[in-house]
Amino acid sequence: MGAAGENYINCAKGLKSWLITLDHKRIAILYVISVLTFFFVGGIAALGIRLELFSPGPDVMNADTYNQFMTFHGAIMVFMVIIPGIPAIFGNFFLPIMIGAKDVAFPRLNLLSWYLLMFGAIVSISSLLFNGVDTGWTFYTPYSIKGSAGVINMTLGAFIMGMSSVLTGLNFIVTIHKLRCPGMTMKNIPLFVWALYSTAIIQVLATPVLGITLLLLVAERVMGIGIFDPALGGDPVLYQHFFWFYSHPAVYIMILPAMGVISELITTYSKKTIFGYTAIAYSSLAIAAVSFFVWGHHMFVSGQSEVAGIVFSFLTMLVGVPTAIKTFNWVATMYKGSVTLKSSMLFAMGFIFVFTIGGVTGIMLATAGMDVHFHDTYFVVAHFHYVMVGGTLFALMGAIYHWYPKMYGYMYNELLAKLSFVFIFIGFNVTFFPQFILGANGMPRRYFDYIPEYTELNRISTMGSWLIAIGFVIGLVTIIQGFIRKEKAPANPWGSKTLEWTIQSPPTHHNFESTPSVSGGPYEYR
Amino acid sequence: MSEHHEHHLMSFKTHINVFVALIVLTVVTVLLSSKFGLVDFGKAGLLVAxxxxxxxxxxxxxxFMHLKYDGMMNRVIFLSSFFFLVLFIFFCLLDILTRINPRL
Amino acid sequence: MSTVKTHKHAFHFDSADHEYESSKQGVWLFMVTEVLMFGALLMGYMIFKVTMPETARAGAEYLSWQFGAFNTVVLLFSSLTMALGIYYIRLDKRKAAQISLGLTLLCGLIFMCVKYIEYTSKISHGLLPGAMFTNANETVNLPLYFSFYYCLTGLHGLHVLIGMGLIAWIMIRIGKGHYGSNHWTGVEGVGIFWHLVDLVWIYLFPLLYLVE
Structure with missing residues (x-):
């Protein structure tokens, strides 16, 4: 199959060969480029937000600009970075290889997903032409009905990106059901695949509801249909039900793939069979299932009935169970393993640390009585950044380093990578831990100003954001330096056991010389 | 799916029978509606419909969609959508009905 | 009759059957998203109906159940012809399949014409959604009923149009000899989509036109 030294990168040349490619690995690279670009833009917005909050009163921008920065940071990071992030990049690249397939089930659909993401992103960002959007990423009515007309573009863009997400999920489900190689039973697939499977189920089931919600919002804007407008007899709380029926499960779209990555990292760098494979696999499914009955916890103070509040509060606590199962299993895997502290492993351990803080504060917020105090304060901001950034982005960084040799065929500088971890980890905690205290003291979220009493902690938080930025720059340098240094990567630099490490780095166009056949579990270390 | 299985082909006659059944049920639903007032179900009318x-x-x-002759997996996939829809309706109604009438 | 092309399955599948089963599962998963999208909107309408029964009753007065019933029969018949289209293509009767699909297309067209008549008569009486409502009827929140009416039937109508486009595409492909007794994936996929459109109407008809 092809000449020696041929791989998926050099088997065809020219920009066109990339833009019309049907190869899942090349599509993954397209996602790498686009998601990292979006991440850069969203990150700049985040730094702007923190800079403005360095001291009270308007410093570098006025309130309107701040609101737009806040909205763009949220919308870009949610819809363009962490939702597509791990599944679209690493799922696309490794899901087929991990189950011994030559490609995903529907390669054309796969490419279409990428184009839809790009198209949706352009439509969203075009809202800047209409005074931007200042509603926050949730587009709550009535703000979104009364405010800038840019909401129409932004929501249409999110709708299109939602379609991209649905198609990716659909593709993954069929791939996992139908394209597993001989011997690759559902009990033998790697845990990353289990995580992607659970994610895909949520993508297919929840995203259509977001689709109809956003379409109704557009109709509301364009024609004033009034379904969410109390002046015409509509119900704004109904909008929140519609929105959170998708958007709560969506936070598990963000975190489940990250958890899958962590399972891979922990077992590889501990050189030990994963503890409780079945428990971790089924807890992914359990999280996906439970995610559909808990959305009301976003609405404790928005006029939802007390009965619903109590029910949702109780159900939300259930999420803690499968999440804790995973955490304990990861720690148990490390116990008496031969842990090597590679950069990816550092990110995995960092994940467990910050995710635990994020998870436990989540239980605090799930308690309806406490949420009345914490709701819409910086406590919530700190909580979801501990879960989303500390969770998903840490896993994304770990995944980038872990699979770098396989994807590009080169090794990177381990020291630089570790340095990026140090900066990101410390910077992250310096940025967001003070926000827990700020929130508990009553600083509301989303405002561009605050009373002088909050100044010190806000300064610490802003300085932390600079540390994170330095960390990501070092990370980028690590990646680029690896390309320049061109140190050839062996097929299996980490001594990992999953199928992607049995083939050459980078893989050939068809992944495998011949269809592989497996007879045991994915992590038979010792 | 390595084993080869024959794909079921439904006969012409079954097609027609299914169509007739659907038409009959349509007529029934119209006749039972309040438009004709043959039977008064009151508030249960919605449920009957x-x-x-x-x-x-x-x-x-x-x-028509061949789900009767399809694999178990496709049946589970399609029917699961209704399950999650019911879930959605249940929780929304839970909120809205107890909001209108807190004693419920 | 043009020659029948033999279908070659894509490289990442083991066999044509493998490809067929995978594609069909993909279609079913897509149908799940359709059910949830329509279902969520229908749920909004149900909540409206439960919380404002008077308004819903006043709104339904303006709908003609005869039109609704006629359209129901048209769509059910189109489902039959769609199913027969698949039946004939699997027996390699390509002419019969095309005629069946042509009838389906015709039914879609009739459905949309009736819809057009309904819409224009409502619009001429100022029965428009939400803020655009100009009819003299002052029942509380009546415009909201028409918001739901237009959203539900509009989204459904859009699906009918998309379905018609897909059927036309399938008919052309049959003409080119792409489908036959050994390969009918596309026909069946479009069929499932068309039946789903029918399925949605089966619920819309009683909920909008009949129930008080």
Whole structure:
């Protein structure tokens, strides 16, 4: 199959060969480029937000600009970075290889997903032409009905990106059901695949509801249909039900793939069979299932009935169970393993640390009585950044380093990578831990100003954001330096056991010389 | 799916029978509605209409959409959508009905 | 009759059957998203109906159940012809399949014409959604009923149009000899989509036109 030294990168040349490619690995690279670009833009917005909050009163921008920065940071990071992030990049690249397939089930659909993401992103960002959007990423009515007309573009863009997400999920489900190689039973697939499977189920089931919600919002804007407008007899709380029926499960779209990555990292760098494979696999499914009955916890103070509040509060606590199962299993895997502290492993351990803080504060917020105090304060901001950034982005960084040799065929500088971890980890905690205290003291979220009493902690938080930025720059340098240094990567630099490490780095166009056949579990270390 | 299995082909006559059944149910749902007032179900009218519609839907899914002869997995996939829809409706109604009438 | 092309399955599948089963599962998963999208909107309408029964009753007065019933029969018949289209293509009767699909297309067209008549008569009486409502009827929140009416039937109508486009595409492909007794994936996929459109109408008809 092809000449020696041929791989998926050099088997065809020219920009066109990339833009019309049907190869899942090349599509993954397209996602790498686009998601990292979006991440850069969203990150700049985040730094702007923190800079403005360095001291009270308007410093570098006025309130309107701040609101737009806040909205763009949220919308870009949610819809363009962490939702597509791990599944679209690493799922696309490794899901087929991990189950011994030559490609995903529907390669054309796969490419279409990428184009839809790009198209949706352009439509969203075009809202800047209409005074931007200042509603926050949730587009709550009535703000979104009364405010800038840019909401129409932004929501249409999110709708299109939602379609991209649905198609990716659909593709993954069929791939996992139908394209597993001989011997690759559902009990033998790697845990990353289990995580992607659970994610895909949520993508297919929840995203259509977001689709109809956003379409109704557009109709509301364009024609004033009034379904969410109390002046015409509509119900704004109904909008929140519609929105959170998708958007709560969506936070598990963000975190489940990250958890899958962590399972891979922990077992590889501990050189030990994963503890409780079945428990971790089924807890992914359990999280996906439970995610559909808990959305009301976003609405404790928005006029939802007390009965619903109590029910949702109780159900939300259930999420803690499968999440804790995973955490304990990861720690148990490390116990008496031969842990090597590679950069990816550092990110995995960092994940467990910050995710635990994020998870436990989540239980605090799930308690309806406490949420009345914490709701819409910086406590919530700190909580979801501990879960989303500390969770998903840490896993994304770990995944980038872990699979770098396989994807590009080169090794990177381990020291630089570790340095990026140090900066990101410390910077992250310096940025967001003070926000827990700020929130508990009553600083509301989303405002561009605050009373002088909050100044010190806000300064610490802003300085932390600079540390994170330095960390990501070092990370980028690590990646680029690896390309320049061109140190050839062996097929299996980490001594990992999953199928992607049995083939050459980078893989050939068809992944495998011949269809592989497996007879045991994915992590038979010792 | 390595084993080869024959794909079931439904006969012409079954197609026609299914169509007739659907038409009959349509006539029934119209006759039972308040437009004719043959039977007064009162508030249960909505429930009756939904039941008949579900029966029709089941016929379309089973025969026209071939789900009766399809694999278990496709059946589970398609029917799961209704399960999650019911979940959505249940929790929304839980909120809205107890909001209108807190004593409920 | 043009020659029948033999279908070659894509490289990442083991066999044509493998490809067929995978594609069909993909279609079913897509149908799940359709059910949830329509279902969520229908749920909004149900909540409206439960919380404002008077308004819903006043709104339904303006709908003609005869039109609704006629359209129901048209769509059910189109489902039959769609199913027969698949039946004939699997027996390699390509002419009969095309005629069946042509009838389906015709039914879609009739459905949309009736819809057009309904819409224009409502619009001429100022029965428009939400803020655009100009009819003299002052029942509380009546415009909201028409918001739901237009959203539900509009989204459904859009699906009918998309379905018609897909059927036309399938008919052309049959003409080119792409489908036959050994390969009918596309026909069946479009069929499932068309039946789903029918399925949605089966619920819309009683909920909008009949129930008080």
């Amino acid at each position: 939904l039941l008949i519609a579900t029966a029709k839907a089941a016929i379309v899914m089973g025969w």
